[in-house]
Amino acid sequence: MVVFKVARVETTPFEGQKPGTSGLRKKVKVFIQPNYFQNFVQSTFNALAPEKVRGATLVVSGDGRYFSKDAIQIIIKMAAANGVRCISVGQNGLLSTPTVSPVIRERVGIDVTFGGFILTASHNPGGPHEDFGIKYNMENGGPSPEGIIDKIYENTKTIKEYLIAEDLPNVDISMTGVTSFGGPEGQFDVEVFDSASDYVKLMKSIFDFESIMKLISSSNFSFCYDALHGVAGAYAKRIFVEELGAQESSLQNCMPKEDFGGGHPDPNLTYAKELVARLFFVTPSDSVAIIAANAVEAIPYFSAGLKGVARSMPTSAALDVVAKHLNLKFFEVPTGWKFFGNLMDAGLCSVCGEESFGTGSDHIREKDGIWAVLAWLSLLAHKNKENPHGEKLVTVEDIVRQHWATYGRHYYTRYDYENVDAGAAKELMVYLVKLQSFLSEVNEIVKGMHSDVSKVVHADEFEYKDPVDGSISKHQGIRYLFEDGSRLVFCLSGTGSEGATIRLYIEQYEKDPSKIDRDSQDALAPLVALRLSKMQEFIGRTTPTVIT
Structure with a gap:
């Protein structure tokens, strides 16, 4: 056994x-x-209680x-030096963010697990x-709360040294198994595992x-x-081929690559043009609403009912x-999955989503793309269960249009200035x-620029008081709310790696069933034309x- 210093x-x-x-x-x-x-990394270790680090997984x-x-x-090497007992690594260093969450959660109570580092820059x-990125998820499997983030940042401003086992050899993470080392505090293990079977088991329980x-x-x-x-x-x-029997030809670009094959991993209208051209596009805002509206009937996991639902503030209404229609608890939170996690831990939220292509439920404390695909397949299976011969299947488009006819349509777009x-x-x-x-002046601008836009009735800078821990998050975005339910929202994004990113969210609500089939660009044109922001x-x- 190799012994390190x-x-x-x-x-x-x-x-x-x-x-x-x-x-x-x-x-x-x-x-x-x-x-x-x-x-x-050292600043993160230093931000955690020593008893959560030493001897833990x-x-x-x-x-x-x-x-x-x-x-x-x-x-x-740094974990070994800081007294961690065991490191669990996905084979080849691969674990999707929604897979890390249940891995952490399942180990709590089995061994002393205090969380995990996820190496990702998400959709960048x-x-x-x-771009590269690193974030720390807590023992609930969700992102760090504000208090820990603040401690990490303060530590980065004063750090004088870091601990590392420099003589520890690199571990082969391409093969599953356990590699053991000896150190000043005893044995240190690195476990390389295949997480796919655990994730499949979780999905089959939902x-x-x-x-x-x-x-x-x-x-x-x-489907594709x-x-x-x-x-x-x-x-x-x-999941899709071995468990569900789909053809391999239904899958494309499924080999993970360090540069995403030279493409962009954000599945929006700009970067996923080929995929959008093949399928009926559903906005993330509509998607979470439609899943929530049908979850109890279509997904066994929710058969007892939804505890509540939540969305990020910029996501459409x-x-x-x-x-409101289903009499569910509803929460509007700042951007960031940690806010959803608090609600879920308190038993207040079952389904949640963000406009930036993130949807999930309380099965974990992160967004989950494959879960969202399976949710839609479940909706389709439910809608087609009375169609044994599959002569004319109910489609995604059918489900979306029926939803609009029932609840109205939220025409929606996002402009990113990067x-x-x-x-x-x-x-x-x-x-x-x-x-x-100066809302009266704003409404004069509105009236003068386009007669089809209703009056601004409220404007504020969004502030959120967490109902679980009482923490307050300020300066979370600027909102202009219109009389007919439409909105303009401006946010400074924290997801970019260089400079600043301004995001403008434009939303037009239409309740009239005769007007829900309009072209989205035409429906949004009056609000787009306002230019209140003087970009x-x-x-x-x-x-x-x-433009998304």
């Missing part, structure tokens, strides 16, 4: 290591600076993007010249796989799953209408806050970088 390496702080809504995200070139990554994996394998070896591009198999076997049913060369592709064949000068972006947000004090004046942009 603990080294204390002197270091100095780096500026700007404050984690955002989903951890610390920067360009790879930033992370590979000497000591940069190590500083953040830590999960470490990620989405397989460039620099992940090097980062895993660094974390293994990957590769040597692109959904009726038999009914989905029956749907997929219908001669006139077809595109992993965009992301980590979820590692589970796709096991489609879920609000469903919650890599904006941070100072100019803040000035713009200050202007928008000041403008809220060009403040940030020098006339058009957004990305």
